[in-house]
Amino acid sequence: MLFGATLPALHPETVIPLDIPQVLGTLALMLLVAKVMGGLAQKIGQPAVLGELLGGVLLSASVLGVVDLRPNLEHKVIDLNLEVVHLLAEVGVVVLLFEIGLETDLKKLLKVGGASTCVALVGVVLPFVFGYAACRLLGLANLVAIVAGASLTATSVGITARVLSDLGRSQEPESQIILGAAVLDDILGLIILGVVIDLTNGSEPSLASVALITARAFGFLIVTLLVGSFLVPYLARWVRNWDIPRTVTMLAVMLALGLAWLANNLGSAMIIGAFASGLLLARTPQAHGIARGVAQLGHFFVPLFFMGVGAAVDVRVFNPLNPDNHRTLMIGALLIILAVLGKFLAGYAPFWFKGKKHVIGVGMVPRGEVGLIFAAMGLTSHVLDPRMFGALTLMVLVTTFMVPPLLTLTFPRIPVPSPAAPAEGIEELVTEA
Numbered sequence: 001m002l003f004g005a006t007l008p009a010l011h012p013e014t015v016i017p018l019d020i021p022q023v024l025g026t027l028a029l030m031l032l033v034a035k036v037m038g039g040l041a042q043k044i045g046q047p048a049v050l051g052e053l054l055g056g057v058l059l060s061a062s063v064l065g066v067v068d069l070r071p072n073l074e075h076k077v078i079d080l081n082l083e084v085v086h087l088l089a090e091v092g093v094v095v096l097l098f099e100i101g102l103e104t105d106l107k108k109l110l111k112v113g114g115a116s117t118c119v120a121l122v123g124v125v126l127p128f129v130f131g132y133a134a135c136r137l138l139g140l141a142n143l144v145a146i147v148a149g150a151s152l153t154a155t156s157v158g159i160t161a162r163v164l165s166d167l168g169r170s171q172e173p174e175s176q177i178i179l180g181a182a183v184l185d186d187i188l189g190l191i192i193l194g195v196v197i198d199l200t201n202g203s204e205p206s207l208a209s210v211a212l213i214t215a216r217a218f219g220f221l222i223v224t225l226l227v228g229s230f231l232v233p234y235l236a237r238w239v240r241n242w243d244i245p246r247t248v249t250m251l252a253v254m255l256a257l258g259l260a261w262l263a264n265n266l267g268s269a270m271i272i273g274a275f276a277s278g279l280l281l282a283r284t285p286q287a288h289g290i291a292r293g294v295a296q297l298g299h300f301f302v303p304l305f306f307m308g309v310g311a312a313v314d315v316r317v318f319n320p321l322n323p324d325n326h327r328t329l330m331i332g333a334l335l336i337i338l339a340v341l342g343k344f345l346a347g348y349a350p351f352w353f354k355g356k357k358h359v360i361g362v363g364m365v366p367r368g369e370v371g372l373i374f375a376a377m378g379l380t381s382h383v384l385d386p387r388m389f390g391a392l393t394l395m396v397l398v399t400t401f402m403v404p405p406l407l408t409l410t411f412p413r414i415p416v417p418s419p420a421a422p423a424e425g426i427e428e429l430v431t432e433a
Contacts, residue, residue: 016079023081026067027088027304033059034303041404047166049159050404052303056310069311085308092305093158094274095298098256100161100170100179101278102291106225108176109279115350116180122349123181123364124188127152127342134334143199144388147378150192151392152339156368156400157182157271158305163404164363167413174355174411178363181346186269187217189370196377216267221276224259228280236284248286249293255281309368313397317390328387332394339399340365359411366403371396 033055041051061068068079069086109116131152135145160182164175194213239248256277263273281287318332319325347361375392378384384392 014077016077016081018080018084023084026081026085029066030055030059030085030304030307031300034307038303046408047163047404049162049166049306050401052306053159053310053401053404056307057313057315058310059307060311060313060315062314062316067307067311069308085304088301089304089308090270092298092301092303092308094256094260094270095294095301096158096162096305097271097274098253098278099291099294099298099302100157100165101275101280102282102287102294103165103170104176104179104279104282105171106279106282108171108173109180112173112177112180112353115177115353116184118350119177119181119346119360119364120184120188123155123185123343123346124153124192126345127339128192130338130342131335134338138331138334140388143383144378146199147196147374147383148335148388148392150196151367151371151374151378152335152342152395153185153192154189154367154370154374155182155185155343155364156366156370157186159309159366159368159400160363160403160407162302162306163407164411167408167411169411169413172355172411173353174359174363177350177353177355177360181360181364183272183275185364186271186370187221189269189374191217193374193377196374213267217269217272220263220266220268221272224263224273224276225279228276232280232284236286239286249290252277252281252286252290253294253297309372309400312372313393314390317387318394318397324387325390328390329394331388332391332398335391335395336398339367339395340402356411359407362403362406362410365406366400367396368400371399 034052037051037055037058038048039051041054042048056067056069058064059066067085068082069089128149130149132145132149135148136142140148157179160178161170164170164172164178169175191210191213195210239251256274259273259277260270261273263276264270281290284290317325317328320329343364344358344361346364347359348357350357353360372393375384375389375396378392379386379389
């Protein structure tokens with residue numbers, strides 16, 4: 001899971017043993033489909049991530065039946081082969097957030113910190129209020145409305161960040177605001193998740209428990225950045241004396257994985273640890289070489305993550321020809337409208353920002369795997385029935401898939417200068433930098 005939650009002790013009726021050749025074949029097929037679908041998406045002017053998401057849906061259990069990464073709700077059968085694929089997909093999101101951290105200028109991120117905080121807070125409050133109110137008006141139970149509203153608060157930082165990177169827009173002020181707000185959303189999501197888990201377990205969340213979750217989530221990021229800013233320069237100078245090829249990159253990857261593990265064990269999210277490690281290393285002399293090495297690693301792991309998000313979708317609940325799906329589709333359509341509206345309006349919350357607020361709003365829309373976690377948690381606790389889970393899944397699916405083309409339309413790709421560009425142009429770029 002994205003939040004790094006540990007599974008409870010399971011007693012499955014059947015365990016499908018690990019078949020390494022099958023796993024290798026599945027990975028080869030997933031990477032092939034990711035490359036082909038990503039290339040086709042780029043051919044029509046869309047980011048590769050859109051094709052990778054669609055490729056995951058194509059291979060999912062509800063279409064071709066190759067990869068079943070839907071939430072394992074009953075745990076009666078554990079397929080170790082799929083668990084390995086899921087593990088590699090989770091490594092993919094850790095590598096992705098590490099890459100994003102390496103490409104992020106901490107000074108720029110702090111410069112737009114006020115705007116990011118404003119967008120994050122409004123982007124949590126509005127969708128929750130919209131979702132909760134709509135569900136109550138539809139006659140749904142209070143707890144169902146709370147879980148649904150919580151699912152609408154999520155933002156998938158990985159999807160938006162990948163699109164912005166594909167478009168060459170990662171360093172724009174709008175992108176920095178989106179990134180900062182999405183990371184804060186994940187931290188706020190941890191707090192909301194903790195509260196909702198208490199509610200679904202039948203207990204009332206106390207002020208002390210909420211304060212503890214909040215302190216863990218924010219405290220880890222702050223302490224890591226403060227301590228790391230002192231230690232990393234010394235470590236960078238020490239590593240510089242090592243004359244072993246690729247040592248620096250591997251040590252950097254170890255740091256990312258270690259901080260992801262530490263973040264999870266201290267009550268924060270794995271991706272927060274990975275992102276923080278990238279921020280720490282971004283200002284070291286070896287940052288460029290590390291980024292180049294991690295990018296090579298990302299070519300394998302990151303597409304598996306996006307394929308996994310697509311493969312977690314069950315498209316059968318969206319069949320309009322099945323009368324049993326009509327109410328699901330109706331509720332899902334309403335939640336989609338409210339989910340998009342809530343996040344889009346949040347982009348306009350920092351009124352003092354003079355940039356493209358509509359781009360910020362669009363960038364905050366995708367729920368991705370984070371929204372699925374909330375929905376799956378509601379289903380496993382029997383708060384949501386399968387149809388309500390299907391409605392939330394539809395919301396997650398549409399908000400995730402609509403963002404890549406919308407961002408491409410509202411925030412077009414920056415043209416890459418050709419190698420034969422005039423020297424004057426290069427000098428101007430250097431001067432501006």
